[in-house]
Amino acid sequence: xxxxxxxxxxxxxxxxxxxxxxxxxxxxxxxxWRTLQGPAANAWIGAVVLVMVVWLLKGxxxxxxxxxxxxxxxxxxxxxxxxxxxxxxxxxxxLVMDGQGEWLAIGxxxxxxxxxxxxxxxxxxxxxxxxxxxxLFVYVFVNAFMAGGAAYAAANLTGMLLMGAVGSxxxxxxxxxxxxxxxxxxxxxxxxxxxxxxVLVVYRPxxxxxxxxxxxxxxxxx
Numbered sequence: 001x002x003x004x005x006x007x008x009x010x011x012x013x014x015x016x017x018x019x020x021x022x023x024x025x026x027x028x029x030x031x032x033w034r035t036l037q038g039p040a041a042n043a044w045i046g047a048v049v050l051v052m053v054v055w056l057l058k059g060x061x062x063x064x065x066x067x068x069x070x071x072x073x074x075x076x077x078x079x080x081x082x083x084x085x086x087x088x089x090x091x092x093x094x095l096v097m098d099g100q101g102e103w104l105a106i107g108x109x110x111x112x113x114x115x116x117x118x119x120x121x122x123x124x125x126x127x128x129x130x131x132x133x134x135x136l137f138v139y140v141f142v143n144a145f146m147a148g149g150a151a152y153a154a155a156n157l158t159g160m161l162l163m164g165a166v167g168s169x170x171x172x173x174x175x176x177x178x179x180x181x182x183x184x185x186x187x188x189x190x191x192x193x194x195x196x197x198x199v200l201v202v203y204r205p206x207x208x209x210x211x212x213x214x215x216x217x218x219x220x221x222x
Contacts, residue, residue: 003064005104007168017107024089031082043207052091067185072117073148073193077210081122088114112159117151134215140198148193149186156182
């Protein structure tokens with residue numbers, strides 16, 4: 001999603017920019033930088049580039065009402081929340097430098113398309129670890145498929161609610177013409193996230209920070 005500055009009041013743009021800087025500062029301090037060595041570093045860079053490409057492949061009707069896959073749940077499951085947030089920041093910075101966004105809108109887009117899906121994906125992962133059996137099916141279906149779709153829906157709904165609250169678009173337009181497409185794309189996001197993570201945990205589990213063979217492939221009851 002690309003939310004331009006013109007859709008929101010200046011105070012909201014300023015507030016989200018400050019919040020985005022604060023979140024990125026915390027992420028930079030808490031990110032496990034030591035894990036980014038060798039193949040893990042290459043995987044992180046590759047994931048950032050692929051997400052940037054995915055965000056370029058978008059379609060939409062009006063400013064702020066565009067649709068594309070996020071891939072943020074994949075980033076979160078691969079890297080953990082802090083490195084995922086930094087990755088989203090890099091993606092947004094790259095898109096703006098390519099002329100695909102506005103500098104002043106980075107904070108808004110980061111909070112909506114980055115913080116919201118990262119937080120929800122991390123929450124689902126934490127809940128699943130404490131309440132559900134730890135096996136491969138649960139990891140792929142709940143932590144990847146379901147969390148990916150829910151994270152996409154949450155990010156889009158947050159943006160839609162913000163646009164509706166400040167009067168960027170009428171509520172009937174958002175509910176009747178925008179919401180159905182968000183629902184459809186959430187299924188695409190869920191399927192893509194589940195498929196990507198299933199492939200990664202089978203062939204490159206060392207790239208997935210949230211996956212541990214001893215936890216998800218051990219047959220012993222827990």
